[in-house]
Amino acid sequence: MSTYEDLMGFTRETQALAQVAGRLDWDQETMMPRGAAPQRGEEAAAMASVLHARRIDPKVGAWLAALDGVELDETAAAQLRHIRRSYDRTSKVPAKLAARIARVTSEGQGIWAEARRTEDVALFLPVLKEIIALRVEEAQALSGGGPLYDALLDDYEPGTTGPELEMMFGALRPELANLRAAALEAPAPPELTGHFDDALQMTLTRTLAERFGYDLQHGRVDKAVHPFSSGSGLDVRITTRTNPTDPFNCFYSTIHEVGHATYEQNISRDYLLTPLGQGVSMGVHESQSRIYENQIGRSRAFTGWLYGQMRDTFGDFGIADEEAFYACVNRVSDGFIRTEADELQYNLHVLLRFDLERALISGDLAVDDLEAAWNDRFAADFGFAVDKPSNGVLQDVHWSVGLFGYFPTYSLGNVYAGCLKEAMRAAVPDLDGALAEGNTAPATNWLRDTVQTHGGLYEARDLITRACGAEPSEAPLLAYLKEKFGVIYNL
Amino acid sequence: MSTYEDLMGFTRETQALAQVAGRLDWDQETMMPRGAAPQRGEEAAAMASVLHARRIDPKVGAWLAALDGVELDETAAAQLRHIRRSYDRTSKVPAKLAARIARVTSEGQGIWAEARRTEDVALFLPVLKEIIALRVEEAQALSGGGPLYDALLDDYEPGTTGPELEMMFGALRPELANLRAAALEAPAPPELTGHFDDALQMTLTRTLAERFGYDLQHGRVDKAVHPFSSGSGLDVRITTRTNPTDPFNCFYSTIHEVGHATYEQNISRDYLLTPLGQGVSMGVHESQSRIYENQIGRSRAFTGWLYGQMRDTFGDFGIADEEAFYACVNRVSDGFIRTEADELQYNLHVLLRFDLERALISGDLAVDDLEAAWNDRFAADFGFAVDKPSNGVLQDVHWSVGLFGYFPTYSLGNVYAGCLKEAMRAAVPDLDGALAEGNTAPATNWLRDTVQTHGGLYEARDLITRACGAEPSEAPLLAYLKEKFGVIYNL
Numbered sequence: 008m009s010t011y012e013d014l015m016g017f018t019r020e021t022q023a024l025a026q027v028a029g030r031l032d033w034d035q036e037t038m039m040p041r042g043a044a045p046q047r048g049e050e051a052a053a054m055a056s057v058l059h060a061r062r063i064d065p066k067v068g069a070w071l072a073a074l075d076g077v078e079l080d081e082t083a084a085a086q087l088r089h090i091r092r093s094y095d096r097t098s099k100v101p102a103k104l105a106a107r108i109a110r111v112t113s114e115g116q117g118i119w120a121e122a123r124r125t126e127d128v129a130l131f132l133p134v135l136k137e138i139i140a141l142r143v144e145e146a147q148a149l150s151g152g153g154p155l156y157d158a159l160l161d162d163y164e165p166g167t168t169g170p171e172l173e174m175m176f177g178a179l180r181p182e183l184a185n186l187r188a189a190a191l192e193a194p195a196p197p198e199l200t201g202h203f204d205d206a207l208q209m210t211l212t213r214t215l216a217e218r219f220g221y222d223l224q225h226g227r228v229d230k231a232v233h234p235f236s237s238g239s240g241l242d243v244r245i246t247t248r249t250n251p252t253d254p255f256n257c258f259y260s261t262i263h264e265v266g267h268a269t270y271e272q273n274i275s276r277d278y279l280l281t282p283l284g285q286g287v288s289m290g291v292h293e294s295q296s297r298i299y300e301n302q303i304g305r306s307r308a309f310t311g312w313l314y315g316q317m318r319d320t321f322g323d324f325g326i327a328d329e330e331a332f333y334a335c336v337n338r339v340s341d342g343f344i345r346t347e348a349d350e351l352q353y354n355l356h357v358l359l360r361f362d363l364e365r366a367l368i369s370g371d372l373a374v375d376d377l378e379a380a381w382n383d384r385f386a387a388d389f390g391f392a393v394d395k396p397s398n399g400v401l402q403d404v405h406w407s408v409g410l411f412g413y414f415p416t417y418s419l420g421n422v423y424a425g426c427l428k429e430a431m432r433a434a435v436p437d438l439d440g441a442l443a444e445g446n447t448a449p450a451t452n453w454l455r456d457t458v459q460t461h462g463g464l465y466e467a468r469d470l471i472t473r474a475c476g477a478e479p480s481e482a483p484l485l486a487y488l489k490e491k492f493g494v495i496y497n498l
Numbered sequence: 499m500s501t502y503e504d505l506m507g508f509t510r511e512t513q514a515l516a517q518v519a520g521r522l523d524w525d526q527e528t529m530m531p532r533g534a535a536p537q538r539g540e541e542a543a544a545m546a547s548v549l550h551a552r553r554i555d556p557k558v559g560a561w562l563a564a565l566d567g568v569e570l571d572e573t574a575a576a577q578l579r580h581i582r583r584s585y586d587r588t589s590k591v592p593a594k595l596a597a598r599i600a601r602v603t604s605e606g607q608g609i610w611a612e613a614r615r616t617e618d619v620a621l622f623l624p625v626l627k628e629i630i631a632l633r634v635e636e637a638q639a640l641s642g643g644g645p646l647y648d649a650l651l652d653d654y655e656p657g658t659t660g661p662e663l664e665m666m667f668g669a670l671r672p673e674l675a676n677l678r679a680a681a682l683e684a685p686a687p688p689e690l691t692g693h694f695d696d697a698l699q700m701t702l703t704r705t706l707a708e709r710f711g712y713d714l715q716h717g718r719v720d721k722a723v724h725p726f727s728s729g730s731g732l733d734v735r736i737t738t739r740t741n742p743t744d745p746f747n748c749f750y751s752t753i754h755e756v757g758h759a760t761y762e763q764n765i766s767r768d769y770l771l772t773p774l775g776q777g778v779s780m781g782v783h784e785s786q787s788r789i790y791e792n793q794i795g796r797s798r799a800f801t802g803w804l805y806g807q808m809r810d811t812f813g814d815f816g817i818a819d820e821e822a823f824y825a826c827v828n829r830v831s832d833g834f835i836r837t838e839a840d841e842l843q844y845n846l847h848v849l850l851r852f853d854l855e856r857a858l859i860s861g862d863l864a865v866d867d868l869e870a871a872w873n874d875r876f877a878a879d880f881g882f883a884v885d886k887p888s889n890g891v892l893q894d895v896h897w898s899v900g901l902f903g904y905f906p907t908y909s910l911g912n913v914y915a916g917c918l919k920e921a922m923r924a925a926v927p928d929l930d931g932a933l934a935e936g937n938t939a940p941a942t943n944w945l946r947d948t949v950q951t952h953g954g955l956y957e958a959r960d961l962i963t964r965a966c967g968a969e970p971s972e973a974p975l976l977a978y979l980k981e982k983f984g985v986i987y988n989l
Contacts (some may be wrong), residue, residue: 020544024541027518031521038718040715040735042716046514046771047732047733050515052514054515224532224533225534240537241535241537279537280537280540
C-alpha cells in the first residue's frame with residue numbers, strides 16, 4: 008500500500024496548496040488593497056504554475072500506473088478515480104495551449120468589462136473568437152474523438168453529457184415559459200418598499216447563516232461586490248452584499264452561499280485535504296445552494312418565520328401579513344438579468360445560454376451572429392426585447408474567462424434540488440413545523456447525511472440517485488414550481 | 499545574459515510565492531476562523547515545502563555556476579549576491595536537519611506557551627535543549643569552521659559579527675544602566691489615566707499611519723493580538739491593537755509598524771518581487787521602525803502636535819500641556835517586559851538576551867542554569883528581582899521557535915536609528931518646525947531617499963554608512979538618549 012500512501016501524501020500537499028490559492032482569491036475580493044492588483048496577478052500566476060506542475064508531475068503518472076489494477080477499498084478507489092481524472096485531463100492538454108488559454112482568458116475578462124461598460128459588443132467579439140477557438144482546441148485534445156461540448160462539460164460536471172441535459176432542459180423550457188406567462192398575467196403580489204439599515208441587514212444575515220447550520224468557528228461572513236463561497240474543510244468563508252432598498256438580495260445571497268459553504272463544511276473530516284474532501288460537482292454544489300435558498304428559504308413555512316424576524320429587526324415595513332410576505336418574496340417580474348431572476352424564470356435564462364454555447368462550440372453559430380441569436384431567443388422566451396448589450400449578451404462574465412459548459416450546471420443544480428426536496432419531504436416528518444419556527448435542522452441535517460457528508464465518494468448522478476431513491480429527472484422540479492406558483496398566483 | 503534572465507524569472511516566481519506564504523501568516527493573525535488552525539498548519543507547511551524545494555533547486559545551482567565570474571552591473575551583481583547567499587545557506591543544511599528543526603521549533607512554541615501559562619520553566623527546558631542542539635548542528639554546517647553564533651546571526655543580519663556587536667553593546671550597557679538609575683531617582687513625570695474609546699483610538703491611529711507616509715492604497719490596518727507588518731512591494735499590511743487605558747500602546751505600535759511597512763513600500767519599484775525588493779536586514783528594518791517610533795514619534799516637536807490631536811479626539815484627558823505630555827510619553831518606569839520597555843531601558847533588555855544566547859550557543863551556559871543566569875543579570879541591570887518566569891526567562895517567544903541571533907538586531911536597529919537621526923538632523927532644515935505641525939514628510943522623505951528606496955542593493959552596514967557619511971557607531975544613540983532624558987528628567 009506504500010505506493011497509494013505516497014500518492015496520497017503528494018496529493019494532500021497539492022490540495023493544501025489549492026486551498027491557499029483559493030484563500031488568495033478570497034483575499035482579493037474582500038481584503039486586498041486596490042493598488043496591490045498587479046503584484047497579486049503575479050502571485051496568483053505563480054500559485055497556478057506550481058499547482059499545474061504538480062498536477063502533471065510524472066511521479067503522479069508513475070504512481071497511477073503502479074496502482075493500475077490493484078484492488079482497493081471503496082474510499083481509496085474513489086480517491087484514485089479523482090486523481091486519475093485530474094491527471095489525465097491536465098496531461099492531455101499541451102502546456103503551450105494551457106498557457107495561451109490562461110493568458111487570453113485573463114485578457115478576456117478586462118476586455119469584456121470594458122465592452123459591457125461601453126455597451127460595445129464589437130469590442131468583445133475578437134477575444135471571444137480566440138477564446139472559443141482555444142477551448143475547442145482543448146476539447147479536441149480531451150475528447151478522444153467524442154463530442155467536444157461534453158469534453159468541456161466534464162470539467163464541471165463529470166459523467167454528464169450534453170444530450171442528457173438537452174433532454175431534461177428541453178422538457179423544462181416550454182412548461183416554464185407557460186408558467187411564467189401565466190404568472191405575469193395574474194395580479195402582482197406586493198413589492199417591498201422603504202429603506203433597510205445596512206448594519207441591521209448584516210445582523211439578520213448572520214442569524215440566517217447560523218440558522219442554516221453555517222459553522223462560524225470554521226468560516227466567516229464578509230461583504231464583497233459579488234457574493235461567493237470559498238474554501239473547503241475547516242475554513243469555508245462566504246461573502247454577501249447589502250442594498251438599502253432590497254434586503255432580500257442580502258438575505259437570499261447569504262442563504263445561497265451558506266448552502267455552498269455548509270456542503271463543504273459537512274463533508275466527512277476523514278476526507279480533509281483529499282480529492283474526496285470537496286463538493287463532487289458544480290451541479291451538486293448548486294443543488295445545495297438552491298435548495299437552501301429556494302425550496303427551504305423561500306418556502307411558505309420559513310418565510311413565515313422570516314417575516315417575524317424582519318418585523319422585529321426593521322419594525323413595520325409595509326407588508327401586512329405572512330401570506331403577503333410569502334408572495335412578495337416569491338414575486339415574479341420581468342427582467343433582463345439572470346442573477347436577479349426569480350426562481351420561476353431563472354432556468355429560462357440558463358437554458359438560453361446552454362443552447363447558444365453549444366452552438367458556438369459546434370460551430371453552428373458564428374460569434375458574429377451571437378448577439379442577434381441572443382436577442383431573438385430572449386424575445387421568444389421572455390416576450391420583450393433586450394434594450395442594450397449589458398442587459399443581454401454582455402451581462403455574464405463566464406464566456407470571457409473561457410467558461411463553456413459551466414452554465415448548465417446551474418439548472419442541473421435546480422433539477423437536483425427538485426429531486427432532493429421531494430425525497431426530503433417524504434423522509435423528514437413535519438418539516439414545515441420546524442421551518443415555521445426558523446429551525447432548518449431537520450432539513451439541513453437530512454441533506455448533510457444523504458448528500459454533503461459523502462464529498463466526492465460517489466459520482467454526482469449516483470449520489471443524487473442514492474439520496475432520492477430514484478434517477479434524477481426534471482419532473483419533481485417542474486411539479487414543485489407549478490404547485491408553488493399556482494398557489495401564489497391563483498393559477 | 500539569458501542565464502541571468504532565466505535565474506531571475508525563476509527567482510521572481512519564488513518571491514511571489516514567498517509573498518503568498520506571508521499573506522497566509524497575516525490571514526492567520528487577523529482573519530482566520532479559530533477552528534481552521536489544524537488545516538492551516540498543513541497549508542503553511544505545504545507552502546514552506548514548495549519554497550524550500552525552490553531555494554535548493556539544482557537549476558539555481560547550475561545558473562549560479564554558469565554566472566560565476568561573469569561581469570554584471572551593480573544591480574544584477576547585488577541580485578546575484580542575495581540569490582547565492584540564500585542558495586548556499588539552504589543547500590548547506592541537510593534536508594533531514596532542516597525538517598527536524600522545523601518540527602521541533604513548531605512543537606517548541608506550544609510547549610513554551612504552556613510553560614509560560616503555568617510558570618513552569620522545567621517544562622520548557624527539554625525542548626529548548628533540543629532546539630539549541632539542532633541550531634548548533636545547523637551552525638556547524640553553515641559556519642565552515644568559523645564562529646557558530648555568527649553563522650546564526652547571518653540569517654538576520656548578514657555581514658555583521660558577534661564581536662562587532664559585543665563592542666557596540668558593551669559600550670552602551672554601563673551608560674544606559676547609569677542613565678536609567680538617574681532617571682528613576684528623579685521626580686516622575688505624570689502618568690496617563692482614564693479611559694480612551696477604542697474606535698477613536700483606531701481613527702487617530704489611521705491618521706498617524708497616513709501622517710507617517712503609509713500608503714493605504716497598498717496597505718491596510720487591522721487589529722491583531724501582536725502588532726506586526728507583513729508583505730513587500732505593492733501589498734504591505736500592518737496590524738495594531740487597542741487598550742482602553744493605554745492609547746500610547748496603540749499609537750506607537752502603529753507608528754513602529756508603519757516604519758517597517760513604509761520601508762517595504764518605498765523600495766524602488768524596479769526591484770518588485772526580486773531579492774532586492776525587500777528590507778536588507780532585520781537591523782536596518784528595526785532602524786526604520788524605531789526612528790519613526792522614537793526619534794520622530796516621541797520627539798518634543800511631534801508630541802506637541804499629537805497632544806493637540808489627542809485633545810481634539812478625546813477632550814481633556816488630564817495632562818496639562820505639551821511639556822507634561824512630552825514627559826508623559828517618554829516616562830521611564832520599572833518593568834520586567836522587554837516589549838513594554840521605554841526607549842531608555844529597551845536596549846538593556848536586549849543586551850541581556852544577547853549575552854545569554856551567545857553563552858547558550860557556545861556552551862558556556864548550560865540550559866539548566868539559564869533561569870538563574872537570567873535572574874542574576876536582570877537584578878544587576880535593573881536593580882530588582884524577577885518575580886515569576888513569565889516576567890523573566892519565559893517572556894519572549896523567540897528561543898522557543900529557534901530564533902538565536904535575532905535579538906541583537908533590535909538593538910542594532912536602535913544604534914542605526916541613532917546614526918540616521920544625527921545625519922537627518924544635519925541634512926534636513928527645520929525638521930522640528932515640520933514635526934510640530936504633524937508633518938513628518940521632511941524626515942520620512944529623507945529616510946526614503948537615503949535608506950528605503952535602495953532595498954537590498956547595498957549590504958546593511960554599507961547602506962547606513964552611505965546614508966550617514968560615517969561608519970555606524972553606538973555614540974550618536976547614546977548622545978541622543980543622554981540629551982533627551984537629561985532634559986526630561988533635569989539630570
